[in-house]
Amino acid sequence: MRNFLRTSVVSLCILGISGxxxxxxxxxxxxxxxxxxxxxxxxxxxxxxxxDERYATMHxxxxxxxxxxxxxxxxxxxxxxxxxxxxxxxxxSLQQLSGQMQSMNDSLDELxxxxxxxxxxxxxxxxxxxxxxxxxAMQTSQTTQQPGQTAPGTDTTQGAxxxxxxxxxxxxxxxxxxxxxxxxNAAKYNLASQEFNDVIKFYxxxxxxxxxxxxxxxxxxxxxxxxxxxxxYSQVLSQYPGNPKAxxxxxxxxxxxxxxxxxxxxxxxxxALIQRYPQTPEAMQARSKLNGMGVRIYEKPSPxxxxxxxxxxxx
Numbered sequence: 001m002r003n004f005l006r007t008s009v010v011s012l013c014i015l016g017i018s019g020x021x022x023x024x025x026x027x028x029x030x031x032x033x034x035x036x037x038x039x040x041x042x043x044x045x046x047x048x049x050x051x052d053e054r055y056a057t058m059h060x061x062x063x064x065x066x067x068x069x070x071x072x073x074x075x076x077x078x079x080x081x082x083x084x085x086x087x088x089x090x091x092x093s094l095q096q097l098s099g100q101m102q103s104m105n106d107s108l109d110e111l112x113x114x115x116x117x118x119x120x121x122x123x124x125x126x127x128x129x130x131x132x133x134x135x136x137a138m139q140t141s142q143t144t145q146q147p148g149q150t151a152p153g154t155d156t157t158q159g160a161x162x163x164x165x166x167x168x169x170x171x172x173x174x175x176x177x178x179x180x181x182x183x184x185n186a187a188k189y190n191l192a193s194q195e196f197n198d199v200i201k202f203y204x205x206x207x208x209x210x211x212x213x214x215x216x217x218x219x220x221x222x223x224x225x226x227x228x229x230x231x232x233y234s235q236v237l238s239q240y241p242g243n244p245k246a247x248x249x250x251x252x253x254x255x256x257x258x259x260x261x262x263x264x265x266x267x268x269x270x271x272a273l274i275q276r277y278p279q280t281p282e283a284m285q286a287r288s289k290l291n292g293m294g295v296r297i298y299e300k301p302s303p304x305x306x307x308x309x310x311x312x313x314x315x
Contacts, residue, residue, distance in 0.1 A: 051125050058125075062118045069111050076104055080281070098281045102248065106181065170202040177208040180215070189219045210240030214249055226256040247273060247282040254286065267295055 079101060170176065180195030196212035203209055217232030233253035237246060250273040258266035270286040274297060277283050290297055 055125055058118055065111055065118070069108065072104060072108055072111070076101060076108075079104075098248075098285060101281065105244070106185070170198060173199060173203040173206050173208055176202075177212065180212065184215055184219070189223065193219055207243070210236060210243035211245060213240065214243070214245040217249060217252060221252055221256060226260050229253075229256045230260075247277040247280045250276070251282040251286060255289075258289075267293075271297060 079097065171179075176195060177199050180192050180199060183189075183192040183195060193216060196216050199206070199212040200209045213232055213236045217229045217236065220226070220228035220232060230253055233249040233256070236243060236249040237253070240246065243249075250269060254266045254269035254273065256266075257263075257269060267290065270290055273286045274283045287297060
């Protein structure tokens with residue numbers, strides 16, 4: 001009996017000693033996981049602080065850009081009112097003023113594109129913050145599981161077929177248009193033409209599509225390709241009649257036709273410009289050009305049916 005008890009005690013001691021390494025290994029794994037979680041939390045806090053600083057910087061830049069846009073718009077209104085008040089015999093001055101206003105319009109378009117880009121960047125930062133928060137929550141839930149377990153919903157299948165890659169897409173319209181405008185201002189006309197054509201191809205219903213069609217005409221006009229310029233300006237007038245650049249397109253089209261010796265077509269388009277957009281600087285330039293040619297300018301017909309026929313006047 002004593003031998004049996006002695007043997008039982010020895011066996012229990014052996015079993016207790018053999019179980020110690022297993023428990024020690026499990027505790028060691030849990031401590032390692034907790035250290036990894038702590039490290040990830042510190043990284044998350046650092047990234048959060050960095051994103052907050054970037055957000056504040058971009059917010060200030062966005063505010064400054066918005067103020068610049070408002071200032072430019074105010075200056076453009078003042079210049080337009082000054083031009084209208086000096087409608088007399090200032091043809092050459094009006095042409096210079098129109099060029100300056102066109103340049104300011106281009107700058108305004110670029111500022112608007114920058115605003116849109118900044119807004120998208122802020123949205124991306126917020127999305128990153130949400131993704132990081134979700135990742136932290138998932139990692140925290142995994143540390144509560146026993147070592148060796150698989151998290152619920154984890155796919156352990158090996159060799160699964162990967163999904164087919166998505167087809168390449170065009171860049172966002174604002175990014176593509178801004179790149180085209182930058183290349184145009186840098187006189188990289190071949191590259192700018194490709195980018196403006198991409199805007200029209202991928203975003204035909206956007207406001208930038210009408211602007212892109214106009215600048216294709218401007219590239220041809222500056223390059224001396226007046227026939228191509230006429231075609232592009234005609235597209236602006238027919239496809240995008242409400243575009244802000246339509247008056248300039250009508251003026252450039254008439255000037256191109258006169259340069260090619262198409263006098264009848266040029267006079268017709270300059271008259272159409274005056275009738276459609278009578279209060280614009282482009283209409284002032286058209287009047288000055290027609291007066292210099294000794295051509296009479298028709299008044300815009302009245303909508304009344306009982307009025308007398310339209311008279312001709314010299315402006």
